[in-house]
Amino acid sequence: MHALKDFLKLESASGILLMVAAVLAMLLVNSPLKFLYDIFIEMPVEVRIGRVHIAKPLLLWINDGLMAVFFFLVGLEVKREILEGELSDTRTVILPACGALGGMAVPAGIYVWMNWSDTIALQGWAIPTATDIAFSLGILALLGSRVPLALKVFLMTLAIFDDIGAIVIIALFYSGQLSMGALIVACGCTIALWVLSARRVVELVPYISIGIIMWVAVLKSGVHATLVGVILALFIPLRDPGHPERSPLRELEHDLHTTVAFVILPLFAFANAGISLSGLSVADILHPVPLGIALGLIVGKQIGVFGFCWLGVKLGIAKLPENMNWAHMYGVALLCGVGFTMSLFISSLAFEQTGVDLLFSDRLGVILGSLLAGGAGYAVLRATLRENNPVQPGG
Numbered sequence: 134m135h136a137l138k139d140f141l142k143l144e145s146a147s148g149i150l151l152m153v154a155a156v157l158a159m160l161l162v163n164s165p166l167k168f169l170y171d172i173f174i175e176m177p178v179e180v181r182i183g184r185v186h187i188a189k190p191l192l193l194w195i196n197d198g199l200m201a202v203f204f205f206l207v208g209l210e211v212k213r214e215i216l217e218g219e220l221s222d223t224r225t226v227i228l229p230a231c232g233a234l235g236g237m238a239v240p241a242g243i244y245v246w247m248n249w250s251d252t253i254a255l256q257g258w259a260i261p262t263a264t265d266i267a268f269s270l271g272i273l274a275l276l277g278s279r280v281p282l283a284l285k286v287f288l289m290t291l292a293i294f295d296d297i298g299a300i301v302i303i304a305l306f307y308s309g310q311l312s313m314g315a316l317i318v319a320c321g322c323t324i325a326l327w328v329l330s331a332r333r334v335v336e337l338v339p340y341i342s343i344g345i346i347m348w349v350a351v352l353k354s355g356v357h358a359t360l361v362g363v364i365l366a367l368f369i370p371l372r373d374p375g376h377p378e379r380s381p382l383r384e385l386e387h388d389l390h391t392t393v394a395f396v397i398l399p400l401f402a403f404a405n406a407g408i409s410l411s412g413l414s415v416a417d418i419l420h421p422v423p424l425g426i427a428l429g430l431i432v433g434k435q436i437g438v439f440g441f442c443w444l445g446v447k448l449g450i451a452k453l454p455e456n457m458n459w460a461h462m463y464g465v466a467l468l469c470g471v472g473f474t475m476s477l478f479i480s481s482l483a484f485e486q487t488g489v490d491l492l493f494s495d496r497l498g499v500i501l502g503s504l505l506a507g508g509a510g511y512a513v514l515r516a517t518l519r520e521n522n523p524v525q526p527g528g
Contacts (some may be wrong), residue, residue: 148271197445
């Protein structure tokens with residue numbers, strides 16, 4: 134429980150830093166210093182080892198490289214939670230699983246309905262399905278001690294299911310043309326990781342070394358390289374057979390958490406949230422792409438999360454967590470509309486293969502939807518949560 138509280142504190146602080154990074158990017162892009170922002174994200178970065186050559190602007194190194202580290206951390210957290218954490222008890226995961234399912238299905242449905250006649254715009258259907266756990270917990274942190282731990286754990290668990298859904302969506306729908314040679318190398322790396330795990334190797338260097346080779350292969354294969362982080366995490370050993378009290382997975386998770394929370398995610402937010410508002414019109418906001426994303430996050434998330442959780446409780450397959458009532462659940466459902474980091478990441482994948490530049494439209498929708506959903510969620514929870522006075526479930 135102490136480790137869980139430390140995790141929530143770290144995620145909350147990271148969420149606040151994400152807000153600062155996003156605001157800084159917006160201010161910089163809409164100032165005379167915009168050229169510095171453009172130089173930063175477009176800076177060419179090249180790595181060459183023998184015949185292996187990777188040349189990308191810094192923005193893509195952040196999105197394809199550093200975000201692979203983020204997904205690696207997500208994979209470690211999911212594995213630990215399944216084996217010995219919140220996800221190991223089916224009684225506690227049914228409700229957030231229901232919420233996550235509704236929170237992905239309904240926003241996607243709203244976006245598809247808004248963009249049904251545009252086959253290119255339909256590529257962005259998954260953008261409003263995401264929830265940013267760091268940003269959401271950062272908003273909760275503004276409410277102080279009035280927030281019960283059960284509410285934070287529920288939001289965190291729902292976001293884990295949400296991340297799993299995002300991983301599946303990226304793997305199935307946002308991979309490009311496949312290179313069989315590179316995929317064969319990636320499969321060979323996967324087999325090597327399995328051999329290490331089967332032989333109960335606990336040293337992390339072999340796993341990380343193979344993971345780097347696998348990342349390069351997958352990057353060249355057409356499958357999105359961030360998925361390597363999740364695959365690699367599945368093979369990291371939870372326990373050291375020679376020293377049962379030692380957990381290589383927990384140690385690695387602990388070592389990565391600060392870097393991901395305070396460097397990688399804020400850097401990603403800064404690099405992707407810079408939107409020029411010059412010439413912005415009402416027509417831009419009402420375009421079906423940003424409007425579909427914003428409505429998916431603001432309306433779809435609250436209907437999907439709250440509605441599916443309500444249905445789960447009424448059907449008797451789930452129950453409200455301790456010290457939470459339906460007003461709190463509605464506030465949390467609103468907070469789930471803060472898609473920010475994951476929505477921006479999916480939007481960066483959604484239209485890159487179409488040859489049509491919709492990045493301004495989709496990022497505008499993500500930011501507007503996340504801000505409105507976060508503000509509404511904060512207002513509802515502030516009005517319904519009492520300072521240091523928990524309520525009874527179902528009240």
